[in-house]
Amino acid sequence: xxxxxxxxxxxxxxxxxxxxxxxxxxxxxxxxxxxxxxxxxxxxxxxxxxxxxxxxxxxxxxxxxxxxxxxxxxxxxxxxxxxxxxxxxxxxxxxxxxxxxxxxxxxxxxxxxxxxxxxx
Numbered sequence: 001x002x003x004x005x006x007x008x009x010x011x012x013x014x015x016x017x018x019x020x021x022x023x024x025x026x027x028x029x030x031x032x033x034x035x036x037x038x039x040x041x042x043x044x045x046x047x048x049x050x051x052x053x054x055x056x057x058x059x060x061x062x063x064x065x066x067x068x069x070x071x072x073x074x075x076x077x078x079x080x081x082x083x084x085x086x087x088x089x090x091x092x093x094x095x096x097x098x099x100x101x102x103x104x105x106x107x108x109x110x111x112x113x114x115x116x117x118x119x120x
Contacts, residue, residue, distance in 0.1 A: 008033045009040070009048065035059060 001016045006029030017025045035055035043051070 004029075006030075006033075009036045009051070032059065 002019050002022050003014060004017055004022045004025050005012050005014050006026055007013075008029055013029075015025060015029075032055060035058050036051055039051050039054050039058075043054075
């Protein structure tokens with residue numbers, strides 16, 4: 001396990017993480033520290049625990065909104081996939097119908113050619 005020291009609200013915390021995740025954990029802690037700093041600037045000193053809880057709730061609200069948007073995008077992707085599949089199915093049917101029509105026209109042309117060559 002790797003060890004990382006992060007700073008949140010001017011307090012340092014030593015944390016463990018998987019090898020290779022040190023920078024990611026430091027970045028996350030930095031982002032969370034910005035939430036805490038924003039709230040401290042907005043509300044002043046109202047207690048570390050209260051500020052931390054408020055910052056956690058802000059993060060969860062942001063996560064909830066992103067999840068809601070992701071569900072909407074997933075639904076849109078599903079709709080687009082169905083539309084694509086229907087279009088491809090229609091193209092296949094059109095190709096099949098066109099091939100049959102061309103085959104029928106070819107047969108008629110051959111019949112006409114046969115009749116014309118019999119006259120000659």
